[in-house]
Amino acid sequence: MNLLKAVYRLLKSKFEAWDLDRTLPPNVQMGTDVQIERDVTIYGDYPVSIGNNCVLKSGVHLNAIDGPVSIGEGCVIGHHTQVRSSGFGITIGAGTVIGADADLFASTGGLTIGPQCTFGAHVILRGEGQGIEISSNCRVGMYSTLDSMNGRIFIGETTVFYNNCMVIGSGRGVHIESNCEFHQGVYIDAQGGEISIGKFSGVSPYSILYGHGGLKIGNYVAIAGQSMLVPGNHRFDRLDIPIRKQVGTAIGITLGDDIWIGAQCAILDGVTIGDGCVIGAGSVVTDSIPEYSVAVGVPCRVKRSRKES
Numbered sequence: 001m002n003l004l005k006a007v008y009r010l011l012k013s014k015f016e017a018w019d020l021d022r023t024l025p026p027n028v029q030m031g032t033d034v035q036i037e038r039d040v041t042i043y044g045d046y047p048v049s050i051g052n053n054c055v056l057k058s059g060v061h062l063n064a065i066d067g068p069v070s071i072g073e074g075c076v077i078g079h080h081t082q083v084r085s086s087g088f089g090i091t092i093g094a095g096t097v098i099g100a101d102a103d104l105f106a107s108t109g110g111l112t113i114g115p116q117c118t119f120g121a122h123v124i125l126r127g128e129g130q131g132i133e134i135s136s137n138c139r140v141g142m143y144s145t146l147d148s149m150n151g152r153i154f155i156g157e158t159t160v161f162y163n164n165c166m167v168i169g170s171g172r173g174v175h176i177e178s179n180c181e182f183h184q185g186v187y188i189d190a191q192g193g194e195i196s197i198g199k200f201s202g203v204s205p206y207s208i209l210y211g212h213g214g215l216k217i218g219n220y221v222a223i224a225g226q227s228m229l230v231p232g233n234h235r236f237d238r239l240d241i242p243i244r245k246q247v248g249t250a251i252g253i254t255l256g257d258d259i260w261i262g263a264q265c266a267i268l269d270g271v272t273i274g275d276g277c278v279i280g281a282g283s284v285v286t287d288s289i290p291e292y293s294v295a296v297g298v299p300c301r302v303k304r305s306r307k308e309s
């Protein structure tokens, strides 16, 4: 209670019209030097703990119904941000910057954000299912959405998503290692399978990565723009049922390390591409490609081995 009184005195001195009884319920703790502008709504059925030196601008909603929200020191949370938690709570590390109109929702899975991450305006993070874990020094660009749905999303350190990216962790989830880079509009959707991406890999604008039967991408893989990796097929052997209603097949796609996929490629289900391959722009890869091949075309065929040159 002493802490609450101290917080009350601090807030009152900053904002004459602050109504403590209405806006600061029990179980909310705030560190010193917190700066809160008008129109903040904070519910705290379970503790809401906010570290020192936070700046929560106008229109922020913090709403921890069944689990705690804890935000580390030095955070800056933009106006119209919503931070809600029903279950395991939200933990945000020190020095994290979250842009205006972001929407963070933890539900049962939880949302853990490491220190020194940066989130652009209008970012949506939804940590349902098994939740979202974002390691330190990551960046998520404006209008991007990370939604674990009934799965899990893990993002390794220093990984960057540019604007308008989408990551959906439905099913067995999405696991992305450190130092990866996803450019504008990249769409990653586990679709009930599992997507794993190794360290230092990069995906260029508007590429689509699906995970139906499993998608495994190694380290240092570069995927150029508007490519599509789709580890699943519709069945179409029956004529009395629409194709989209027939049960599909899903084997999985595996890409080794140090691979370059050219622009506008399609990589189809069941394909394995070995380490060190180059796949020419516009290729449709229907069969597996041995390591260190340069392969091109529709369908994609090996032109030469990189080991020969």
Ligand SMILES: CC(C)(COP(=O)(O)OP(=O)(O)OC[C@H]1O[C@@H](n2cnc3c(N)ncnc32)[C@H](O)[C@@H]1OP(=O)(O)O)[C@@H](O)C(=O)NCCC(=O)NCCS
Residues within 6 Å of the ligand: 224, 225, 261, 262, 263, 264, 278, 279, 280, 281, 282, 283, 294, 295, 296, 297, 303
């Ligand atoms: C495959 C690629 C890397 C060139 O590799 P290369 O070993 O130097 O190949 P070459 O240019 O010597 O071409 C070898 C053969 O493949 C053909 N070829 C090359 N690229 C091709 C492609 N994308 N599709 C179809 N055929 C292609 C060439 O016409 C040539 O055919 P030929 O043997 O009948 O004369 C290049 O053509 C390519 O597709 N680069 C991708 C560029 C890209 O998408 N960049 C995105 C930004 S990262």
